[in-house]
Amino acid sequence: MANIQYLTTPAAIEHVAGILGSKPRLGVDLEFDDMRHRYGRNLALIQIFDGTEVYLLDPIPLTNPAHELEPIWALLRNPAIEKVFHSCKSDILLLDELFGVHVRTITDTSVQYTLLGESDNNISLGRLIQSELGIEVDKGEQKSNWLKRPLTEAQKLYAANDVLYLFELADRLSEKLAALGRTQWANEENAALEDVRYTRDERPYLRIAGKYRIQPNELPLFRDLYLLRDQLAKELDRPPYMVFANDRLSELVRDTPRSANDWKAARGLHPELKRMPYLDQLAALSPDNFVAVPEPTPPAEQRRFPFRRRLNGDKAARADAREQLLLTLKTHITNDINGYVANLVLSNRLVADIIELGAEQVLRPWQKTILRETAERHNLDYGSLADPFV
Incomplete structure (x- = not known):
């Protein structure tokens, strides 16, 4: 076990950042809370390993973490320092969302493992440590x-x-990938992680509405109740489920209290909702008072209308032929390499995107190489898949 240093002050963090700036690579992870104990996504801890020491950087005692952690952000931005993560997308999205930090020169051991083509599923860090290093780590604090x-x-x-x-995992997986001739695959996939950016979901209630099969006529009430819950959750600095549960949200839409007194008697609601001004806002959602404001029509480019459903006649037939060729190629990749790699090159989502946009735009170079070589080996026409559908 390496020595663990726990840092809680700007001076200590700045000093350690100076030491870490001379290192060729750093192991990095974040602990954060995502709507479990407080409202929003909150950074709780930064862990960094330099090959000798483990540094635990605590943002909670800091007065202004965004500013006081800038020496660490500079390390993460520095392309000369390799940053080794495991399954880093959540971490880099959080860094972008909260601090505008874009991490450079990433090696993700989850990406490396996936490209070995041994499994379809993402592997947890604990399982990867056990399978590759034979060490069982305690995950009880997860x-x-x-x-x-x-x-x-x-x-x-x-x-x-x-x-x-x-470091040990990344080196071991790198050796395995090199033995399979897949080093370039990992280089391209890891480089693509630098472009991952946080995008705010302007209508997050739609995800839950879909899960609970909310009908179009129910959506305005569902949305307004969702937003009211979110407003109070933010004020209380509590996750929305502590105001009332998602199950209760759908129930209230389908069996809405008819008066302020009925809202007061409703089960499962945070007590603050039953006081002014929130009680008045709830009463305004009762059937006799509610004025439904329809969902705005999204811009054409945001409408979720599948490409294939916009086609008919000859165009539909040509799209079907393109899909059939892709599925034939996927079968050949499965037979030539294995099904896991075939799915990395031609997942259902990638097949749909290639039909519309073409392989040259959709796929990374390593994927295009496999697809092109497979087509040539089996006397199939890659060129017919390369360009956007017209």
Whole structure:
């Protein structure tokens, strides 16, 4: 076990950043809370391993984390320093959303493992450590409250383990990929992670509405109740489920209290909702008072209308032929390499995108190479798939 240093002050963080700036690579992980204990997404801890020391950087005691952690952000932005993560997308999205930090020169051990083509599923860090290194790490703190202070020794050890083995894993997986001739695959996939950016979902209620099969005529009430819940959750700095559960949200839409007194008697609602001004806002959602404002029509480019459903006649037939050729190629890749790699090159989503946009635009170079070589080997026409559908 490497030495663990727990840092809580701007001076200590700046000093360590100076040391880390001379290192060729860093193992990095974040602990954050995503609507579990507080409202929103909140950074709770940064873990960094330099090959010798594990540094746990605590943003909670800081007065202005965005500014006081800038020496660390500079390291993450520095393209000369390799950053080794495991399954980093959530981390880099959080860094972009909260701090505008775009990480450069990433190696993701989850990406490496996936490109070995041994499994369709993402692998957890604990399972990867066990399968590759034969070490079993304790994951008991995974769901603990990382915003609560002081951190326990068990939490600190858990956090350290999340970066302690990253170099060894990355090196071992790199060797395996090289033996398979897939180093370039990993280089391209890791480089693409630099372009991952956070995009705000302007209508997050639609995801839940779909899950609960909310009908179009129910959506305005569902939306307004969702937004009212979110407003109170933000004011209380509590996750929305602590105001009332998603199940209760759909129930209230389909069996809406008819008066302020009925809302007061409704089960499962946070007490603050039953006080002014929120009680008045709830009463305005009752059937006799509610004025439905329809959902705005999204711009044409945002409408979720599948490309294939816009086609008919000869164009539909040509799109079908393009799909059939792609599925034939997928079968050949399965037989020539294996089904896992075939799915990496031609997943259902990629097949749909290639039909519309063409392989040259949709696929990474390593994927195009496999597709082109497979087509040539089996006397099929890659050129007919290369360009956008016309």
